[in-house]
Amino acid sequence: MAYGVTDGQPMVRTRFAPSPTGELHIGSVRTALFSWLAAKHAGGQFYIRLEDTDQERYVAGSTRRILETFDWLGIRLDGGPDHATLRRMKTDEDYPGALEDGSYQGIPGPFIQSQRLPVYQQWAGWLIEHGYAYRASETAEEIEHMRAEAMARKETFRFREEMRLRTDVRPDEPHVVRMRIVPRQGVTRFHDLVKGDVAFENANLDDQVLIKADGFPTYHLAVVVDDHLQGVSLALRGDDWLSSAPKHVLLFQYFGWDMPQLAHVPNVLGDDSRKLSKRHGATSVFELRDQGYLPEAVINFLSLLGWAPGEGDEQNVFTIPELISKFDVNHIGSSPAVFSPTKLDWLNGVHIRRLSEDDLTQRLIPIVREAGIALDTAEQLDKLRRAVPLIQERMKTLLDAVPLIDFMFFDIAVPTREALTGQKMDEAESLEALRQTRDLLAQLPEFENAPMEQAMRALADRLHLKPRQLFTIVRNAVTGKDVTPPLFGTLSVIGRAATLQRLDRAVGVLER
RNA sequence: GCCCUCAUCGUCUAGUGGACCAGGACGCGGCCCUUUCAAGGCCAAAACAUGAGUUCGAAUCUCAUUGAGGGCACCA
Numbered sequence: 001m002a003y004g005v006t007d008g009q010p011m012v013r014t015r016f017a018p019s020p021t022g023e024l025h026i027g028s029v030r031t032a033l034f035s036w037l038a039a040k041h042a043g044g045q046f047y048i049r050l051e052d053t054d055q056e057r058y059v060a061g062s063t064r065r066i067l068e069t070f071d072w073l074g075i076r077l078d079g080g081p082d083h084a085t086l087r088r089m090k091t092d093e094d095y096p097g098a099l100e101d102g103s104y105q106g107i108p109g110p111f112i113q114s115q116r117l118p119v120y121q122q123w124a125g126w127l128i129e130h131g132y133a134y135r136a137s138e139t140a141e142e143i144e145h146m147r148a149e150a151m152a153r154k155e156t157f158r159f160r161e162e163m164r165l166r167t168d169v170r171p172d173e174p175h176v177v178r179m180r181i182v183p184r185q186g187v188t189r190f191h192d193l194v195k196g197d198v199a200f201e202n203a204n205l206d207d208q209v210l211i212k213a214d215g216f217p218t219y220h221l222a223v224v225v226d227d228h229l230q231g232v233s234l235a236l237r238g239d240d241w242l243s244s245a246p247k248h249v250l251l252f253q254y255f256g257w258d259m260p261q262l263a264h265v266p267n268v269l270g271d272d273s274r275k276l277s278k279r280h281g282a283t284s285v286f287e288l289r290d291q292g293y294l295p296e297a298v299i300n301f302l303s304l305l306g307w308a309p310g311e312g313d314e315q316n317v318f319t320i321p322e323l324i325s326k327f328d329v330n331h332i333g334s335s336p337a338v339f340s341p342t343k344l345d346w347l348n349g350v351h352i353r354r355l356s357e358d359d360l361t362q363r364l365i366p367i368v369r370e371a372g373i374a375l376d377t378a379e380q381l382d383k384l385r386r387a388v389p390l391i392q393e394r395m396k397t398l399l400d401a402v403p404l405i406d407f408m409f410f411d412i413a414v415p416t417r418e419a420l421t422g423q424k425m426d427e428a429e430s431l432e433a434l435r436q437t438r439d440l441l442a443q444l445p446e447f448e449n450a451p452m453e454q455a456m457r458a459l460a461d462r463l464h465l466k467p468r469q470l471f472t473i474v475r476n477a478v479t480g481k482d483v484t485p486p487l488f489g490t491l492s493v494i495g496r497a498a499t500l501q502r503l504d505r506a507v508g509v510l511e512r
Numbered sequence: 513g514c515c516c517u518c519a520u521c522g523u524c525u526a527g528u529g530g531a532c533c534a535g536g537a538c539g540c541g542g543c544c545c546u547u548u549c550a551a552g553g554c555c556a557a558a559a560c561a562u563g564a565g566u567u568c569g570a571a572u573c574u575c576a577u578u579g580a581g582g583g584c585a586c587c588a
Contacts, residue, residue: 019588054587140586147585156514156584176586195517204515204584212586219588243516243583266518267581275581301524304537308525314536316524333525335518336581343524343538353551393551404549453547460547471547483549 012044013107014234017223019051020062023284024069026339027238027268030302034265035236036075037303037327044233045105047079049226050112053216069285073295074320079104079111107230113222120217123225123255124177124210132254133179133210134161135169158206177211179220179251188246193263193329195239200246208247220244224251232260234329239264263329266336268305288344292367292397294355296320297348303327305337317350345396352395357388364388364401371402373409383408386493390485404485408493412480412502419476420506422469430473431510433463437474438503447496452488477506 016032018024024032032048039046048070052058070077103109110116127133138146142165150157161180169175181202189199210221217225227235242264252259267275288298300318309315310331318326352360361384365375368384375381384405391404421430440459444451460470471487478499484490491499 017588021588051588057587136586143586151513154513158584178586198516200516206584209586214586216586218586223588238582239517240582241588245516264517269581271523304524306524308536310526312526312535314526316537337525338523340523340538346538349551391550394549396550456547467547469547475548481548485549487547 012039012042012233013231014039014044014046014236015049015230015232017049017051018066019054019057020059020066021057022059022062024066026283026285029069029285030268030305031236031238031265033299033302034307034332037323038234038236038329040324041327045078045107047104047107048077048111051219051222052112052114053219053222055216072285072289073299079107079109113226117215119229120211120221120225124221127179127254128177130254131180132182133177135171135175136164136178137166137169137173137175138164160207174213176209176213178207179210179247181205181207181250188249190245190249190262193261194332194334195242195264198242205247220247224248227260228255228257234263235260236263236265239266263332265332266306266334269336269338271338292399293344293348294351297344297351299323300351301344301347305339306333307331317347349396353393357392360392361385361388364398367398368402373406380409383493390489390493394485407479407481415476415480415506415509417509420473420510422465422473425469427510431507433465433470434473434477434503434507434510436463438500438507441496441503442500448492449488452491478502
């Protein structure tokens, strides 16, 4: 397992290597999470490397978005950006300085592949010198033509050295560098931590382009060179890479470098068991964040997509430290997992309930403000603070808080007569009940939960009403809703003045 | 077409030849608690894709079939 060596100690080092081509997909985030957990479990390092070798697909600002994703999740990188700087950046800025640094925590940089071009050129040259690669100058059109001919013969097209139109390509003329498959026959095998032993016939591998005509490396060269130079001991990636893995294995062999351990993790699928896409709602963690999910819950949920502690351990709810201590790459499942919004909801509720009241209050503040509820005065903040214990176990997402508390801050619409008339009661009875409630609450020495409940139960008794009959009309009168947090705690947050005022108004409605 | 991968309740999964007429979790249904809604507790329904084979014995091993996914770029 140990591959890199730091200070004489074996070191597990993993990386996440996205392309800056837009929003980070949930499946990619999960792969990154697995990588991070694997590293942290072993006390190792996790870093990020930007694979921007395709200039055409580059999307401005995506590097920043990628780094923000990790920042929000609470995943700290052992190589990469400074989080404080990151938070100060503007949206359209990209490439934070820390990623460009020469090295970080002993990991040699830069961490942006476009800044490592000479490195790839150097190693491509080495391959050519040692007979593992060659120059080729066929144009895209020529290749396309060859492909069409092969298809006409119903053959699978693979570019091979023998198919070159021009041999003896000079280094100074436009060309690409292609890898030679050596040996041409035979089988390339490797062990994948997730997929097990995998074997590919060399005859089915083509002479992959390693350096493009623009001088940029392809993924295949860059990933091998960087993983080696940066001391990656365990490489996790999506299983769509499995088919090209044998080429990477061959390159490692050509170079004479030790292979990192490979783990190809399955995709995350959407509700319809198809690949997750925009049509499935949440496709980036920012959407989840905006929908009121906690990073703790997202991490917990994602870790369970394709991984389980195994060995009879049936735990489902994990803190991040628990995940770090229990995570094991060998327990990653080999089949794709479906993203289940309902399970995420449940886990989010669980993690919300685990928060301290203070913590939850802090997280609610921006959301409540966003909903248009002012929290500028100490009094308003105190109201929220007092409401939190009443709503904590009633939320699946942070957004759920808003309808649970808005009436504590805003006045409500005038209730209808129907809403103020209790079950199996007529309007006169209901009116009398509300009047007596009003008088009772006006005289109550302490406008607090317990004494209020005691007095109100006694009142219901005197009126020969069931608590439910009385409480329901009081709830409607004061909150304007038939679903609220527990009534008396709620009234106490609303305060005596507003409560009495709303009761008076309700009495007025029935008197009319 | 060729190559590769995958296949246990609706979903996430446990399970590595006997302890499995398959365990847990979400969701669903019911009950309890209860001022509404939640939370919590209890109970229930619900799966080894199919077919051969190996074996005294298979969810677990092998093969085939079917289905699903991925790859076959000077994209990652």
